[in-house]
Amino acid sequence: VEIILLLMLLFPLTGGLINMVSAGRLPRRLSGAVACLAIFGALVMAVIGFVRLGEGSFVVPIVDWVSVGHFSTSFAFLYNPLAGIMALMVTFVSFIIHLYSASFMREDTDYCRYFSYLNLFVFSMLMITLSENLLFFYLGWEGVGFCSYALVGFWYEDPEKAAAGRKAFVVTRIGDVALGIAIALTYFLFGSLSLTHIYGHLGVLTPIMTMALGLLLLGGAMGKSAQLPLTVWLPDAMAGPTPVSALIHAATMVTAGAYLLMRMFPVIKLSPFALATIAGVGAFTTMYGALGALGQRDIKRVLAYSTISQVGYMVLAVGAGDIIGSMFHLLSHAFFKSLLFMCSGYVIQAVFEEHDIFKMGNLRRLLPHIYYPFLIGALSLSAFPMIGGFFSKDRILLATFIGPGFIYKVFWLVALLAAFLTPLYTFRMFFTVFQDRPDGRTAEQIKPVPNFMAYILWPLALLALGDGLLNLPFGPGKDWLAHYLSVVKGSVVHLPAPPGYELYMTVGSGAVIVAVLIFTYIFYRPPGPSFSAPRLQAFLFEGLYLDKLYYHVFVVPYERLASILWEYVDEGGIDEGLDGAAESVEMLSRGLGFWATGRLSTYVKMLFVGLTVFFSALALQWFLW
């Protein structure tokens, strides 16, 4: 067990270090090969782990890390089905992304740095996945934060892109403050940071403390998973290379927050208030993301807002007490979103780095290779009946609907409406990009892109298409994923829904989604919708002005106060005051005599005079006694 888990981590770490130390001197092919092989190694280990370790839970301590007195943390792994399936997903999706990157970055000169960060990203994510204690978890957590910083700002020569990286880091760090406090509180309550210890000593928690802990953990998850109100970094994170967006949005970073909540679910579920808050944050974020996505023109930003929305479902599922649903959606989302991002990366390269969907069009004819993968991804994202995301989203909605109290009905309604908006914004983008339009692209306006980049996406496309099979609500293989995860603490295999609900909801939402899709098709038929509402469009485009609000309420005053503090308080106040005191003394001494010459030697003389006086005083005292 140790070997499997250690190797799983060491492969990407080694790959990352090789690329880093080479300082850009590795040949392109070798650099890419090293990175891909490293992830492939990790993938193999994850598969072996999945096959050999089965549904058991293993705690594997490796080596001691920070220990003082009673405080002790170590590098230790906790492998259980939850971690196993997460590791499998992370390594698999990352592997595809790495292969794709090797082709995508074919013209960038800085490929070594790129692959180095990419490997380290996967390494950090695996640490999050496997860690047994919260401090080790935090190590991976911040590692992911740093790698996203480096990769989002990868094209650092553009100050805006570099600033986007910094924004991602700082905003997620705000969430990390909450997580840090949660860690301190955990140690305060349990006297340990070990997850197994926490699972075993839930009795020490008082309701108030559980609530506090649950909310703090939510705060941590908000940052990384871009939930309200910390959503603002994610759309800007589009500044990075497209495979990086795929990695951040699908396989790694944003799911980390939801994963944290799942890992700590045994604690969270003890507090109904924390659960309801989590569900509320998730539900409103789904709506926020869906609205934001409706207003975007940049293909990647549409996807970014859709990520915010979809991760909202995962968080909502946790809040509704259904971590299996959350994990299920996390998996489907990982497949279809990485698929969509890489498809859009292909499209963007093909249209000469153009991001605006209204300057594309006609691409179905011109880029046939990418059409079907993109279509599958879009259908899956829209939760088209019987395709991947449909089952997972349905399960979450059902779990929310049967949640305790009226408030969950509200959350359900919000999330349901957001679910109906999903096909609208997805296919708004899809039709605009691919359908034939008179003002669309012509064959000359297309740059050839290696077909490899399209072919490599098929494994993901098939998974996105068929991952509903993991947890079918009926038929053979019914609830496989749920059974597999059933040993995880706090999981509910069968939602305790009254009979019939499930069927009605499935059929009902399926029908509405198809209807919305048809509506979208008609509505965005060329030459496009004739109605226009600039105010509303701007409102949606700016992400409901949340970013602007923060900028004016927090960023500007913060910077201004920094200058004011420096110029007026520090330099003008304190320092001037002290200088003034020194000057008056100097004037006094100038009046007194010859030694305030300002020359260095004078001051040394003063020192010796002082010392002499001191010694004479001592000597005198000794004489007198």
Next chain:
Amino acid sequence: MDLNFLLLVIVFLPVFAGLVALFTGHIPRLCRWVSLILSIIELSLIILLFFLDLKPVAGPTGTWLMAVDYPWLTGLGARFSLGLDGLSLMLIWLTAFVNIICILISWRTITMKVGSFYFFLLFLEGCLMGLFLATDLLVFYLIWEIQLIPMFFLVGIWGHHNRIYASIKFMLFSFGGSLFMLIALVALYTLHGQQTGEYTFALYQLTQTHLSPVVEGFLYAAFLLAFAIKTPLVPVHTWLPDVHTEAPTAGSVDLAGILLKTGFYALFRFAFPLFPGAAEASMPLLVALGLVGMFYAGWIALAQTDIKRLVAYSSIGHMGLMIIALGVWNVMAMSGSFLQLINHGISTSALFVMVGMLDERLDSRQFSDMGGLWKKMPVFGGFFLFFALSALGLPGLNNFVGEILILIGTFQVQPVVGILAFVGVLLTVIYILTMVQKCLFGEALEERRVWDVDLHEILILVVLAVPVVLIGLHPGPILRLFESSLQHVMFHAPLLAQGLGG
């Protein structure tokens, strides 16, 4: 075998080396090599101590891992006594380590009065060794004052254009504080003599002086002022940015790496055991000053236009966090802050070293002259980012371990302070990332000719990077060393020991 004499060697070898450097100054090459080799010997001696498996031994000057005690000014009752415990061991290691870095970075940049430069550098090292080992208050005080001299000249002679102002400011601030300490010291000496009939400056004896709370408060305040200026605590910190900006790189490195730690160290080693009652009463003040320093300096750092000033302000912020730990007085937080002394010494030194390298290339430290440097100097950029991440407390690197221990430890005792401190760390992230952004990223300035770091510089940076990673991943042995220091305080000051717990 009695190896205690090693302490004397450790203190006087650098002074000797300094003299050698002074007399070989007319052959700069020789002078540099001699200084380097003797410093390496010094460092190896100290590393040797780590492997001696020292055990605390009770002696006439207290319980130390190693101690020497010689009669000195017998008429005054002053003795020349040194003692070593885990904390001072780590600090003298840091001193020797940082000093080698200083010698290496000055290798090519200092071409004027080479002999005197290395003399002052090594003499300063000797002083600091004595400072961290002294267990007699007179010895301590004398060294405390004498160490100002080499620093004063290092800034005043080899500094930048406004160096005279800076060095005098440094001198006046330090002197102002320590004069009060001198008065308090003499008062304590006299009181102790009157009470017991035995006139002595030995720390161990003086801790047993009976003081009325008022007297104790005044004496403690005098000590605290001296140490607060050195640390520096807000609001007596304004000398630091000025001195840093004017000092030569080696001076800045020494100042940030070691000199700032003397304030904290002396507070812990002398002021706390001598005046436990007053110290305990002052803890809320320390916490408040630490928090203020952390936020205030962290905030101001963001507005800086001079990269060296930014790093200087970051030092004030970091020291604030350590002072908080001293104020909450909890085993975890204290261990963390000891570790943080070392971590800050390494990381900030590294940042100053890199700023020095930038200054060499750009002949400017203004952000407006930087930007896009990664393009032209990727290796430099990589290292700069690495040390910046270390300074902002990225897990896996050294600062994180110290910070998280302080934060979690603080939270156990005073949750509100802990939460505020957690927020304070966020400020560090903001200004450090801004610094990296302004310096490395963005459009490259085309007309400027810069060159990437060469092998000599890479060597220095690698030497600095090794402990950053090692402490970050495996701090265990060092943390165990500190346990002895904490026990030591308990032994000296049972009153304080209760609060420490654990």
